Amino acid sequence: MKKIRPIGVAMGIAALGILLPTASAQAQAPAQESVGVTANQCATVLADPAHRGYVLAYDGTYCAYSGYLGRASGDDSYWGNDQGGFKGRADDKASSVVNAGVANGWGIVAFYSQSVGDGGELCLGPGDYIDTLATDRAGKLQKFSNGAPADNNITSHYWVRHCSSQNFGY
Numbered sequence: 430m431k432k433i434r435p436i437g438v439a440m441g442i443a444a445l446g447i448l449l450p451t452a453s454a455q456a457q458a459p460a461q462e463s464v465g466v467t468a469n470q471c472a473t474v475l476a477d478p479a480h481r482g483y484v485l486a487y488d489g490t491y492c493a494y495s496g497y498l499g500r501a502s503g504d505d506s507y508w509g510n511d512q513g514g515f516k517g518r519a520d521d522k523a524s525s526v527v528n529a530g531v532a533n534g535w536g537i538v539a540f541y542s543q544s545v546g547d548g549g550e551l552c553l554g555p556g557d558y559i560d561t562l563a564t565d566r567a568g569k570l571q572k573f574s575n576g577a578p579a580d581n582n583i584t585s586h587y588w589v590r591h592c593s594s595q596n597f598g599y
């Protein structure tokens with residue numbers, strides 16, 4: 430006898446839920462922000478159709494949006510001036526990069542430690558990203574082909590068919 434009453438109450442709540450679909454949808458929305466945890470945004474950036482054909486760079490690791498430095502569908506011979514997709518404040522700042530280019534024969538991005546393709550080279554294939562330029566996946570210092578550290582050191586980039594140094598990120 431006592432079980433009948435709770436069932437009746439539950440049915441009443443279910444009926445109310447049908448009348449309040451928006452409240453139900455809000456309750457199901459997942460929480461996107463995690464306090465104290467740095468989310469890796471690089472894969473999200475790569476998957477965004479709006480970025481297709483571009484190379485993007487971020488001041489912080491994991492492509493944190495707050496550190497967005499710019500993007501370019503063409504070459505940029507000097508990230509330290511106001512020409513091209515990367516402006517002056519982008520020079521020697523990048524700590525994560527995304528190659529959202531297409532594999533059309535010129536889909537590799539070659540980053541250089543100095544302007545106009547001078548200095549060491551670090552390549553990144555299309556559809557790939559480096560979320561931490563400071564270290565490779567083994568935790569070792571990630572470098573340009575000339576041994577210079579890659580983090581906070583990119584100064585120019587070119588789209589290339591082949592990576593002449595074969596020094597790919599990670």
Ligand SMILES: [Ca+2]
Nearest residue numbers: 488522523524
């Ligand atoms: Ca940085």
Ligand SMILES: [Ca+2]
Nearest residue numbers: 542582583584
């Ligand atoms: Ca540099």
